[in-house]
Amino acid sequence: MATCDRPMLPLRLTACFHWAVVGGAILECLTLAAFGAYNVWGNGRVDPAALVLQYLFEAAIFALAAGFGLGAFLLSFRGLPVRIVGAAVHLGTTTLATLGTVWMGQSEVQVSPNTYGYWSPWIAFAVAAAVIATGLAVLISLFLRVGREGASLALAD
Numbered sequence: 001m002a003t004c005d006r007p008m009l010p011l012r013l014t015a016c017f018h019w020a021v022v023g024g025a026i027l028e029c030l031t032l033a034a035f036g037a038y039n040v041w042g043n044g045r046v047d048p049a050a051l052v053l054q055y056l057f058e059a060a061i062f063a064l065a066a067g068f069g070l071g072a073f074l075l076s077f078r079g080l081p082v083r084i085v086g087a088a089v090h091l092g093t094t095t096l097a098t099l100g101t102v103w104m105g106q107s108e109v110q111v112s113p114n115t116y117g118y119w120s121p122w123i124a125f126a127v128a129a130a131v132i133a134t135g136l137a138v139l140i141s142l143f144l145r146v147g148r149e150g151a152s153l154a155l156a157d
Contacts, residue, residue, distance in 0.1 A: 014144040018075075021141045024134045025072030025090055029065050032097075036061035060100075067093030075138065087138050094135035101128040 039058050067089055074086025105124025113120075 017137075017144060018141050021134070021137045022072050022076045024137060025068050025075060028097075028131065028134060029069035029072060032061055032065035032068060036065060064093055064097050064100075067096075071138070075141070080142075083142060087142055090138050091135050094131055094138075097131050098128045098135075101125075101131070 036058050039054070039061065071086045071090030071093060074082050074089060077083060077086070101124045104119060105121040105128070
């Protein structure tokens, strides 16, 4: 038992959870990068007047992918200060991605489902829920030890 009669989780379990969180952040990074690449590839079907907005959208998608990638890279370290910075980067990116997907879902409510490029609102809210769940896992991972010498934010360390 740890001090203050707080039971400690086995190191193997906390290490598996930590790497699952890092893997989830990497998956978010790769998903957004693939989505941005698909939009770059499909640019020929956009009205030339809206092409600038399309390029800004793609830049924002790639910036979100880079934010998730940087957060995952920093979360993979054992040092607590580096993991805190990685969690802050990841949670900031999570906030922007969630706001963007909720905004997209809300803006698609009044659009006809027969329109080209229609994105069902429930898909947008499901994506936002998945991004929020990964962000919560990142927060929880800060309170678990990564290795025998790793630190955590738990009170009894």
